[in-house]
Amino acid sequence: EAGVAQSPRYKIIEKRQSVAFWCNPISGHATLYWYQQILGQGPKLLIQFQNNGVVDDSQLPKDRFSAERLKGVDSTLKIQPAKLEDSAVYLCASSSDFSRANYGYTFGSGTRLTVV
Amino acid sequence: AQKITQTQPGMFVQEKEAVTLDCTYDTSDPSYGLFWYKQPSSGEMIFLIYQGSYDQQNATEGRYSLNFQKARKSANLVISASQLGDSAMYFCAMRETTSGTYKYIFGTGTRLKVLA
Numbered sequence: 457e458a459g460v461a462q463s464p465r466y467k468i469i470e471k472r473q474s475v476a477f478w479c480n481p482i483s484g485h486a487t488l489y490w491y492q493q494i495l496g497q498g499p500k501l502l503i504q505f506q507n508n509g510v511v512d513d514s515q516l517p518k519d520r521f522s523a524e525r526l527k528g529v530d531s532t533l534k535i536q537p538a539k540l541e542d543s544a545v546y547l548c549a550s551s552s553d554f555s556r557a558n559y560g561y562t563f564g565s566g567t568r569l570t571v572v
Numbered sequence: 573a574q575k576i577t578q579t580q581p582g583m584f585v586q587e588k589e590a591v592t593l594d595c596t597y598d599t600s601d602p603s604y605g606l607f608w609y610k611q612p613s614s615g616e617m618i619f620l621i622y623q624g625s626y627d628q629q630n631a632t633e634g635r636y637s638l639n640f641q642k643a644r645k646s647a648n649l650v651i652s653a654s655q656l657g658d659s660a661m662y663f664c665a666m667r668e669t670t671s672g673t674y675k676y677i678f679g680t681g682t683r684l685k686v687l688a
Contacts, residue, residue, distance in 0.1 A: 487674065498576075498663050498678035499617070512675060545615060551674060560607045560665075561676065563617035 458482065462548050462564035470572055474536035477567045480529070481550030487511075489561065490523055490533050491547040499547055505531060538571045545569070575599075576666050578679035585654045586687050592639070593649040593682045595664035605667040606647040607676070608638065612660040620662075623647055654686045 461480040469475050481488050486507050491499035502521065504512040508528040516523070520539070525531040535542055545568050549561035575598040585591035597606065608620040623631045623638045631638040639648040651658055664679040 489676075491678075496681075498665075498680045500678075501676065504675065547617065549617075560609070560619040560622060561617070562619070563609075565614075565616050568615070 460548055460550055460562050460564035462546075462567055464567055465565065466568045466570075468570045468572060469538055471540055472537040474534065475538055475569065476532055476534045477546050477548075477569075479531045479533070479548030479564060481531075481548070482552075482562055485550035485552050485562075486528075487551045488525055488531050489549045489551075490531070491549065493545045493547055493566070495544070502533070502546075535569075538569075540571050543569055543571045576664055576677055576679035578664055578682050580682045581680075582683045582685070584685050584687055585651075587656060588653055590650060590652045591654055591684065593651070593662050593664075593684065595647045595649065595679060597645050597647060597664075597666050599645075599666060599668060601668045603669060605674075606638070606640070607665040607667065608636070608647075608649045609663045609665060609678075610658075610660045611663060611681070617663070621649070651684075656686050656688060659684060659686045 463478050488505045490502045492502050493499040502516045503523045505525045508525050521535055523533045545566040547566045548564040551561050577596045604625045606623045610618045610620055621631050621633045621636045621638050623640045630640050635652045637650045661681045661683050663681045665676050667674050667676050
């Protein structure tokens with residue numbers, strides 16, 4: 457099966473600019489996650505979708521971050537305006553929940569964002 | 573509140589020897605899952621092994637085994653016969669069930685360096 461696709465792979469922007477990341481999960485995976493991984497740290501959950509509904513966005517900085525999964529398939533994460541501390545790798549993951557619970561997530565390759 | 577703790581920021585091991593990476597967790601959820609992921613320098617997160625909270629036996633996957641001590645709330649990863657390709661970051665993660673879906677929390681990671 458095809459993996460989780462993410463684009464772009466790298467992005468460099470100036471602070472106060474906006475940026476968007478795209479993720480296409482594995483076909484049939486109902487749950488999609490966006491994680492932020494700052495250098496030297498573990499991934500931190502930003503938002504979790506179940507189909508096209510939001511399950512958890514408690515750690516999403518809603519004043520500048522937004523995400524959508526309109527048709528319950530692919531998803532976009534946006535930052536506007538970006539700050540220096542947003543420099544991180546943004547990882548997308550998907551899972552089919554209970555049917556393959558013991559196999560964990562499948563992660564995409566991530567988007568490395570540098571804010572200068 | 574959930575918590576995953578990895579107390580070893582970095583570890584060295586000689587090639588062909590075994591190494592144990594520590595992970596402790598804290599949860600009030602009686603049903604949970606514990607995972608280990610490998611993150612090489614390329615950045616992708618690779619699922620290694622899973623242990624369910626009700627599993628009676630320790631999980632094993634090839635050279636990876638999980639030393640699960642439920643009473644002590646620890647889930648240490650054991651890598652046998654280390655190889656140079658095992659050099660990477662390793663993350664412990666815990667899954668809880670929330671609103672009918674899974675939510676994962678990651679530890680801060682351990683950087684493993686295998687020496688020739």
